[in-house]
Amino acid sequence: MKLEFPKDFLWGSATASYQVEGAVHQDGKGITSWDEYYHMPNREYNGDISTDHYNRFKEDIKLMKQINQKTYRFSVSWARILPNGKGEINKKGLQFYDDLVEELLENNIEPNLTLYHWDMPQTLMETGGWLNRENISHFENYAKILFSHFRGRVKLWSTINEPASEVIEGYIQGTHPPLRKNYSEALQVAHHFNLAHAKVVKLFKEMNMEGKIGIALNPLPIHPASDKEEDKVAAEKAYAFHSDWYIAPIMAGKYPEKMFKECQRKYKSPRIQPGDMELLRDAKVDYLGINYYMRKVVAHNPDSTGNIDDTFKYVRVKDGNYTDWGWEIYPEGLYELLSKIQDDYGEIDFYITENGMGFYDKEQENGEIIDNDRLDYIKQHIIQVHRCLKDGISVKGYYVWSAIDLLSWTSGFEKRYGLIKVDFKTLERSIKKSGVWYAKFIADNFMECN
Ligand code: BG6
Numbered sequence: 001m002k003l004e005f006p007k008d009f010l011w012g013s014a015t016a017s018y019q020v021e022g023a024v025h026q027d028g029k030g031i032t033s034w035d036e037y038y039h040m041p042n043r044e045y046n047g048d049i050s051t052d053h054y055n056r057f058k059e060d061i062k063l064m065k066q067i068n069q070k071t072y073r074f075s076v077s078w079a080r081i082l083p084n085g086k087g088e089i090n091k092k093g094l095q096f097y098d099d100l101v102e103e104l105l106e107n108n109i110e111p112n113l114t115l116y117h118w119d120m121p122q123t124l125m126e127t128g129g130w131l132n133r134e135n136i137s138h139f140e141n142y143a144k145i146l147f148s149h150f151r152g153r154v155k156l157w158s159t160i161n162e163p164a165s166e167v168i169e170g171y172i173q174g175t176h177p178p179l180r181k182n183y184s185e186a187l188q189v190a191h192h193f194n195l196a197h198a199k200v201v202k203l204f205k206e207m208n209m210e211g212k213i214g215i216a217l218n219p220l221p222i223h224p225a226s227d228k229e230e231d232k233v234a235a236e237k238a239y240a241f242h243s244d245w246y247i248a249p250i251m252a253g254k255y256p257e258k259m260f261k262e263c264q265r266k267y268k269s270p271r272i273q274p275g276d277m278e279l280l281r282d283a284k285v286d287y288l289g290i291n292y293y294m295r296k297v298v299a300h301n302p303d304s305t306g307n308i309d310d311t312f313k314y315v316r317v318k319d320g321n322y323t324d325w326g327w328e329i330y331p332e333g334l335y336e337l338l339s340k341i342q343d344d345y346g347e348i349d350f351y352i353t354e355n356g357m358g359f360y361d362k363e364q365e366n367g368e369i370i371d372n373d374r375l376d377y378i379k380q381h382i383i384q385v386h387r388c389l390k391d392g393i394s395v396k397g398y399y400v401w402s403a404i405d406l407l408s409w410t411s412g413f414e415k416r417y418g419l420i421k422v423d424f425k426t427l428e429r430s431i432k433k434s435g436v437w438y439a440k441f442i443a444d445n446f447m448e449c450n
Helices: 033-038 053-066 091-106 122-126 135-150 163-171 183-206 229-252 257-267 276-282 332-345 372-390 433-444
Strands: 002-004 010-014 071-075 110-116 156-161 212-217 222-224 287-292 296-300 312-314 350-355 395-401 420-423 428-431 446-448
Touching: 010 110, 010 350, 010 433, 033 122, 053 091, 053 428, 071 156, 071 395, 091 110, 091 135, 110 135, 135 183, 156 183, 156 350, 163 183, 163 212, 163 229, 183 212, 183 229, 183 257, 183 276, 212 229, 212 350, 222 229, 229 257, 229 276, 229 287, 229 296, 229 312, 229 332, 287 332, 332 350, 332 372, 350 372, 372 395, 372 433, 372 446, 428 433, 433 446
Parallel strands: 010 071, 010 395, 071 110, 110 156, 156 212, 212 287, 222 296, 287 350, 350 395
Antiparallel strands: 002 446, 296 312, 420 428
C-alpha cells in the first residue's frame, strides 16, 4: 500500500538548547538550573560541551539539509538572551540565534522556536523559579524580546516544552531541578506555567505576529491493566494526572474537575486568583504540539498513600516491546491520543513536536550506525500519522527526536536519539542509516508498506 502525505507537510527533527549547544560559558551566557544541577557532586556527565552545536550549527544544518528536512525545532536558552533572566539583553547571545535562524532560512528549513525547554536562568530559580508568580512577567518580557527580534522570520513558535515533565520530575519526584518533592508546589507550578503560556499567547496576538503559536505537551495514552472496574478508575486517574491536567487548560481554559477537587481537598492547590481562568480561556492556541514516546498501562494500587500519583501503579505488559530503559514502543498510542484529544476538545491542528526513541547505538567497524530499531520506530509512528490524516485529524508536521545525538537528561550520552551520530571524543558528525532513510522518505513524501 502506498501512503501519501500532503505536499505542505512539514518533516523535520528537534533538539533543545541545553542538550546540544554546549558553550555554557561562551559569549556572556548566564548560569542555568541545569548547569547548576550537573555541577553538583557525583554527577557523571554534563552539557558543558555536549555536541558543541553552538559553534558547529552550520555543519549541523548542512546535514539536516542532506536529510531533506523542511523544518528544525530548537529552543532558545533564556540565559543567553538575559543572563539573569531579566535586565539587560546579551547581544552576543541573541546574535547566535540570529545566525542560526538565518542559516536555516537560507537552506529553506523552517525554524520552529521553543521559548522554554527547561533551562531556567539560575538567578530566577533562586528567587523561586516557576513557583514564584513573578516569573510569569519575566517570561513575558523575554518572549517580547524574541517576538520583536524574529518577527517575520520565525513563523512557528512554541511557548513551553512539556510543563508536565518539569512539574512531575522537578517538583514531585525530585529528580530534575529544583529537586523538590512537594505536591502543593507542583500543582502551583503547573498553574503558573499555564498562566505564563497564556500571557505569551496573548502577547503574540497583540503584537500581530505572523505565524502560529502553540505549546509542546507530552500527554500519555493510558490503558487499564484489566477490565476490572478498579483498574479502569486507576487509568482514568492516571490520564488526568499525566495528560488532561495539561491539555484541558490549554484547550478549554479549565482543569479536569475531579482531579481539581481532589487537589484542593488534599493540597489546597493550585491557588487561583481572580481573572486567571478567564486568561486561560482567552488564550487560544493555533496548534497543539505533541511529544509522543510511549504509552503507560496502569492498575489500581492497593498500597496507595492517597497521593494523586499513587492511587495507580505502572504495569509491564507481557509480550510488550520495551527499550533498555523500560519505555514501551507502542506506535498505535499516537493515533489513540490524538483521536481522544480531538474527541474531547474538538478539531485543532497538531504538530508532532517530538517522537523518537533512545537506544544504545552500536558502531560498525567503519564507525557507521546501522540503527534499524530507530528506523523502524520512526516508520511505525509515521504510519500512525498517516492513519490520523486519513481519519480527519489535522496533523501538520512531524519532528524526530532528535536531530543529532545529544545529552539525555537523566541517561547522559549512552542513550542515543539522533538521526545524526556524534562521536563525543572528536565531535565528528555522520548521518545514521535512519537519517538516510528519512532523507529518501521526505524526498518521496510517500511510504510503501504492507
Ligand atoms: C522529552 C524531552 O520529554 O523526552 C526531551 O522534551 C528529552 O528533552 C526526551 O530528551 C527524552 O528523554 P530523556 O530523559 O531520555 O532525555
